[in-house]
Amino acid sequence: MTAPAVFEAKHYKSELKPIWCPGCGDFGVLQGLYRALSAVGRPPHEVAFISGIGCSSRIPGYTTAYGFNTVHGRSLPIAQGVKLANPDLLVVVAGGDGDGFSIGGGHVAHAVRRNIDLTYLVMDNQVYGLTKGQLSPTSPKGLETVTSPLGSLEDPINPLLYMLAYGAGFVAQATPADMPGMTALIEEAIRYPGFSFVNIQSPCVTFGEEDQQLKAHKTKMKTLASLKHDSSNQLAALDLARAYGTELYTGVFYRNPNPPPTYEALVKLRQAEQSKKARPHHQLLEAYLQK
Ligand SMILES: Cc1ncc(C[n+]2csc(CCOP(=O)(O)OP(=O)(O)O)c2C)c(N)n1
Numbered sequence: 001m002t003a004p005a006v007f008e009a010k011h012y013k014s015e016l017k018p019i020w021c022p023g024c025g026d027f028g029v030l031q032g033l034y035r036a037l038s039a040v041g042r043p044p045h046e047v048a049f050i051s052g053i054g055c056s057s058r059i060p061g062y063t064t065a066y067g068f069n070t071v072h073g074r075s076l077p078i079a080q081g082v083k084l085a086n087p088d089l090l091v092v093v094a095g096g097d098g099d100g101f102s103i104g105g106g107h108v109a110h111a112v113r114r115n116i117d118l119t120y121l122v123m124d125n126q127v128y129g130l131t132k133g134q135l136s137p138t139s140p141k142g143l144e145t146v147t148s149p150l151g152s153l154e155d156p157i158n159p160l161l162y163m164l165a166y167g168a169g170f171v172a173q174a175t176p177a178d179m180p181g182m183t184a185l186i187e188e189a190i191r192y193p194g195f196s197f198v199n200i201q202s203p204c205v206t207f208g209e210e211d212q213q214l215k216a217h218k219t220k221m222k223t224l225a226s227l228k229h230d231s232s233n234q235l236a237a238l239d240l241a242r243a244y245g246t247e248l249y250t251g252v253f254y255r256n257p258n259p260p261p262t263y264e265a266l267v268k269l270r271q272a273e274q275s276k277k278a279r280p281h282h283q284l285l286e287a288y289l290q291k
């Protein structure tokens with residue numbers, strides 16, 4: 001069978017049927033992902049999905065691309081290894097807020113500062129979905145769960161500020177309540193030449209709060225374009241990101257207008273420089289034999 005010249009959304013959809021709860025926001029995210037991949041146009045065998053563990057981390061199984069559903073909190077280091085081993089692959093990392101910012105939080109700074117060309121999609125539902133609704137690092141203060149009968153006493157972390165502060169070149173936020181907007185942002189993140197991050201507010205219908213559901217998102221969301229935000233202005237992005245948890249801003253907070261070289265490009269460059277300096281093997285052998 002010859003591969004199609006144009007890849008439609010359906011070509012990225014695997015035969016595995018998602019087992020998410022009916023109405024879970026991750027269904028919408030998955031549809032948006034298929035569409036974004038189709039717009040980018042890379043064939044499934046040139047794409048790899050890497051995830052940790054969680055409801056959202058099931059995504060690799062639902063695509064026809066290469067996939068690795070790894071260990072809780074370890075998607076970023078494994079994705080970096082995959083990309084460095086095969087820089088031609090388009091590598092997308094997907095997972096939850098718990099996976100990415102709790103157990104895996106220590107890896108974020110290093111993935112960002114290395115600037116390996118990965119797209120990191122976090123399905124931020126403000127709870128641990130898979131393990132039945134415990135507090136996550138983005139849970140709002142006061143949230144009552146099985147592990148917080150007194151209501152959460154901690155402030156949530158702010159994923160947008162986190163990424164911007166570490167220096168990520170592309171930082172955006174989306175919701176599946178706005179499917180065209182979310183799809184366009186995923187596509188733009190994939191096309192960004194360097195580490196890119198999209199915080200996707202993907203509701204957990206089973207354990208999430210009412211004001212975090214799709215219906216609430218539709219009335220609450222405000223596009224950054226409607227605020228006339230200039231996405232090349234990092235300081236303005238930092239200022240707007242502070243509203244995480246109170247406002248639902250969607251769009252690109254920051255896109256580095258002059259993307260620096262990626263880590264993998266620097267590796268290639270250094271290798272080429274060193275091989276020019278290095279004496280070929282046979283010359284070294286001759287020199288040794290003449291001693
Ligand atoms: C090392 C390790 N610790 C804990 C767990 C249990 N565990 C699995 S998924 C998960 C959290 C899931 O929450 P999140 O990452 O936000 O994803 P969601 O299910 O909400 O999509 C936890 C604590 C595990 N699998 N491995």
Ligand code: SF4
Nearest residue numbers: 021024055129204205
């Ligand atoms: S528990 Fe929540 S996050 Fe997990 S599948 Fe159900 S609705 Fe989705």
